[in-house]
Amino acid sequence: MDSLAALVAAAPGSLVLPPGERRAVVAVPAPLRLLAALELDHGRAVGVVEDAAGARWTVPLAAEAGSVRRALPGDGVAEALLRRLSARVAGGPASADLGGSFTAQVWHAEPIAGESGLTVDQTNESVVVGERAMVKWSVRLPRAGERGAQPAADRIAALAAAGFTETPAAWALLRWTDADGVDVLLAAVTAYLPHAQDGWDWAVADVSAAARHRVPADDALAAPRRLGSLTARLHVALAHGRESHAGADLAQAWRAAALAELDEALTLVGGPEGDRLRARAPRIAAAYDALAAAAGTPLIPVHGDYHVGQVLRTPSDDPALRFDYAVTDFDGNPVLAAAQRGAPQPAALDVAGMLASLDHVGRVVLRRTEGADAEVVRGWIPAAQEEFGREYAAGLALAGHAHLLDERLVPPLRFQQEVREHLYAVRHLPHWGYVADGALVDLLPDVPTDRTPE
Numbered sequence: 001m002d003s004l005a006a007l008v009a010a011a012p013g014s015l016v017l018p019p020g021e022r023r024a025v026v027a028v029p030a031p032l033r034l035l036a037a038l039e040l041d042h043g044r045a046v047g048v049v050e051d052a053a054g055a056r057w058t059v060p061l062a063a064e065a066g067s068v069r070r071a072l073p074g075d076g077v078a079e080a081l082l083r084r085l086s087a088r089v090a091g092g093p094a095s096a097d098l099g100g101s102f103t104a105q106v107w108h109a110e111p112i113a114g115e116s117g118l119t120v121d122q123t124n125e126s127v128v129v130g131e132r133a134m135v136k137w138s139v140r141l142p143r144a145g146e147r148g149a150q151p152a153a154d155r156i157a158a159l160a161a162a163g164f165t166e167t168p169a170a171w172a173l174l175r176w177t178d179a180d181g182v183d184v185l186l187a188a189v190t191a192y193l194p195h196a197q198d199g200w201d202w203a204v205a206d207v208s209a210a211a212r213h214r215v216p217a218d219d220a221l222a223a224p225r226r227l228g229s230l231t232a233r234l235h236v237a238l239a240h241g242r243e244s245h246a247g248a249d250l251a252q253a254w255r256a257a258a259l260a261e262l263d264e265a266l267t268l269v270g271g272p273e274g275d276r277l278r279a280r281a282p283r284i285a286a287a288y289d290a291l292a293a294a295a296g297t298p299l300i301p302v303h304g305d306y307h308v309g310q311v312l313r314t315p316s317d318d319p320a321l322r323f324d325y326a327v328t329d330f331d332g333n334p335v336l337a338a339a340q341r342g343a344p345q346p347a348a349l350d351v352a353g354m355l356a357s358l359d360h361v362g363r364v365v366l367r368r369t370e371g372a373d374a375e376v377v378r379g380w381i382p383a384a385q386e387e388f389g390r391e392y393a394a395g396l397a398l399a400g401h402a403h404l405l406d407e408r409l410v411p412p413l414r415f416q417q418e419v420r421e422h423l424y425a426v427r428h429l430p431h432w433g434y435v436a437d438g439a440l441v442d443l444l445p446d447v448p449t450d451r452t453p454e
């Protein structure tokens with residue numbers, strides 16, 4: 001540990017960044033301080049590193065010949081972690097003390113070999129091991145004193161305990177307890193699903209196929225239907241023994257936060273899109289009154305960042321089903337403050353998130369698919385939302401949990417999601433602006449001062 005600490009202290013700030021982020025405009029100020037290290041074997045370790053500005057990072061480390069570097073997929077840190085965990089687990093979920101304030105909760109582990117990285121867009125860094133397991137390093141950790149910033153550990157454990165199978169099976173959670181006694185999640189290990197596509201691929205492909213008349217339009221409704229019942233089962237599993245209710249202060253705070261985001265969007269979104277947003281702002285703001293009126297509404301641990309991209313689809317062994325669906329990424333909404341990311345929320349939040357993303361899938365197809373029949377897509381959006389909503393409500397009712405959905409909250413949360421999409425577009429991805437713009441125009445079509453969206 002001592003020599004590793006010295007090597008880390010001598011390394012540049014960029015040591016903590018996954019390769020995909022090296023070119024990004026994040027400056028990590030050195031010197032770095034190694035807060036703790038879980039030493040594995042052959043110079044491999046999992047480090048918890050603090051930079052000079054107090055940000056904390058999980059860093060897989062490979063030390064050799066007097067230097068240290070961030071381990072890449074292929075360097076064997078994820079493999080070595082799995083080897084260490086499988087030595088500890090003897091059937092059934094187990095808690096393992098790995099020493100040095102490192103602990104692991106283990107459901108399953110195998111000593112498997114062969115690491116590869118992911119090529120897709122990711123916020124964290126995931127390493128596939130032996131095509132069987134996926135080790136997701138939590139790249140950015142909460143700062144000292146920050147609590148509640150990492151809902152994933154809680155959600156993954158709760159779903160495993162509830163026997164919920166429509167998510168990649170939980171293998172293990174690697175944690176480190178910091179000096180304040182806060183448990184920090186360093187890595188989540190889950191089953192790897194080969195040939196999985198996320199919804200920005202599979203849903204767009206389904207709707208494109210229908211829009212080019214390659215398949216009957218109804219085929220593209222099968223998935224939203226499946227997502228509806230899956231989401232009901234997800235919520236019932238997450239709610240188990242953990243329902244609470246919103247107080248009046250919280251309900252007021254929801255409205256205030258939604259209005260603040262709307263104000264921000266009004267300031268930042270320019271051009272014709274900004275005009276169309278401004279023309280709708282009074283009605284969006286009025287819809288937020290329903291948030292303030294929601295005192296007493298049920299709260300559950302939700303997914304929190306729910307959209308088609310968080311649902312993986314794989315070919316099913318069951319020909320009648322064709323596909324299996326699995327929910328991933330329980331890290332909560334990255335745009336929220338740490339303390340809010342894992343806070344219990346109305347089930348309607350996830351419902352609104354998925355409804356928004358079904359709309360967005362349609363818009364992506366309209367924009368990108370050559371020869372798409374726009375009528376088919378324009379019909380698919382509300383039909384898909386309807387199927388999703390109906391199956392979701394039926395699924396809750398079947399489980400005796402119909403009360404979990406407070407339908408009054410869906411419209412304001414839909415608006416809030418579109419406003420957040422606008423903010424995301426202006427801040428990170430300008431060409432995404434058309435999506436929120438089009439969605440809001442369709443939600444509030446009869447505004448006389450509009451010029452048509454181009």
Ligand code: ADP
Nearest residue numbers: 120122123124134168191192193196198328329
């Ligand atoms: P991040 O928080 O880093 O964005 P996600 O958990 O959302 O990470 O995963 C990013 C991508 O990795 C997903 O969109 C999906 O393509 C792929 N992925 C995630 N989990 C699995 C898994 N268990 N099996 C196969 N692929 C996965």
Ligand code: MG
Nearest residue numbers: 309310328329
């Ligand atoms: Mg994701």
